[in-house]
Amino acid sequence: MNDHRTHRFLGTALPALLVAGALAGGSVFVGAVVDGADRSAPTTVWAESQAKPPKDPAGDIGRGRADTDLTRKLLPVPPGYLLGPDMGEYGNDTELTGKQAIELVKAAGADYSAAVRQQVYKEIDRMGIEGLALRSYRLKGGNGQGSLTADVSLVAFQDRAAARSWYEVASQRPGASKGPVIEGGKHSACFLEPGSDVDGIESVTCVAYEGETAVTVAAEGMKPFNRSTFTELVKDQLDHLASPGESV
Template sequence: MNDDVTPDTAPPAEPAPPAPKGRARRVVLAVLPAVLVLGAVGGAAAYTKVTVDSADRTVTTEVWGGGAHKPAKDPAGDVGRGRADTELSKLLLPVPKGYRLGPDMGDYGNDDEISGKKATAQMKESGRGISGKQRRERDRRIDRLHLQGIAQRSYTSDDSDLTVEIQIVKMKDKRAVHDLYGFQTELMDTYGDFRAGPKIEGHKKARCFREPVRTKVKLDGLSCLAYDGELFLTVDAYGTKPFSASDVADLVKDQLDHIESPGEYV
């Protein structure tokens, strides 16, 4: 034994990370891989929230289409309000007055749709670095989602001080939609110091979360989750301070109302 090595010179042990609570404690390790990749493909808000502390959005983003687009009687009659040529795209909120189509969303456009087959394949492909047994279990969980398709659209305010991204994920299994909503809202409650967001009037199956307080950044953000039958909705918004969470809540309400009655929105 070397007398020069004493307990006093040993490196201090690193503090253990806090354990997740409640249901998240039981399922986070098993379900998290699918949730992470769903976020990469379809905007799962728990892990696609705006990282305003590291992102540089001081430069105006070039977007498709410009100028204000006033509401039209038929959304399909004005391409500036968004596509409406498929079952899912008709459910996306047409670009309202005071907004225009926003920036591209990741590898996709600002008004796009992904088939369930393609989304499932992308989710599985992104996990190829995982060990065989874990990958097979993860792929089985992805298959159980029974993805039917993902529609997404981004919106930027005419003042260029707010950008909103909306994704609608359609799944075959309504229970899977409900479970995903419960899992992700619990993750948001458990991690990241999120603040309570505004309530969405008339929609109890929706929750919003404000970004953690960051005093050294000029941007703020809000993420909302909701579900309706076989549809899972995520809304991610970011903008300059002072940030109007109520404006985003109004858009979320309009979007959910539009899902319920897509032919009545004007």
């Protein structure tokens, strides 16, 4: 996969999902964020809110950092995977503070009218975003399972109600095709992204929540895209989120 994918995830897709939650919270038309956003425009906050991992993160660095409460909730890199490509300026395994995450999300709403933008910013502040952890994964080649690169984000909200409200909005994707079902994923929904299966590449996004944490997994793979491999990765992340102290 190339850099445009990871730029799109952090620069547009993830912030747009969070803005959609803010729009819904403010009783503003949710479709505006999906249909009216300029998806080609880079997000200006990239140069402003860079979060670099510490020099000596706790744990096995090959499996991902685990030196904060939120990064410990990210799925350690499973057998058969490696840390994936960098997500723009943020690298492939990092955490943003609540302030940095809010800046990233607000930047996604900067193109709206002043009235809508004011409401969006107000609702974003009310959402109580406390942090954002990011990790990318790449399936090792040569194992007969095909290609797969996945970007995973965990958004920490101040309470379960906020995470649930975000999920209820993010799981409503008018016009999107239903994606694979995650076994045991009671609070999860997956979609085939519009324009998927272009140039032999399939794109899938799953959203979920557990407690006060919202999950987004955005993956791409060359066809034949092994959906069972992808759904197992998502399931493992959700299981780990429910019991982060258990090894994977």
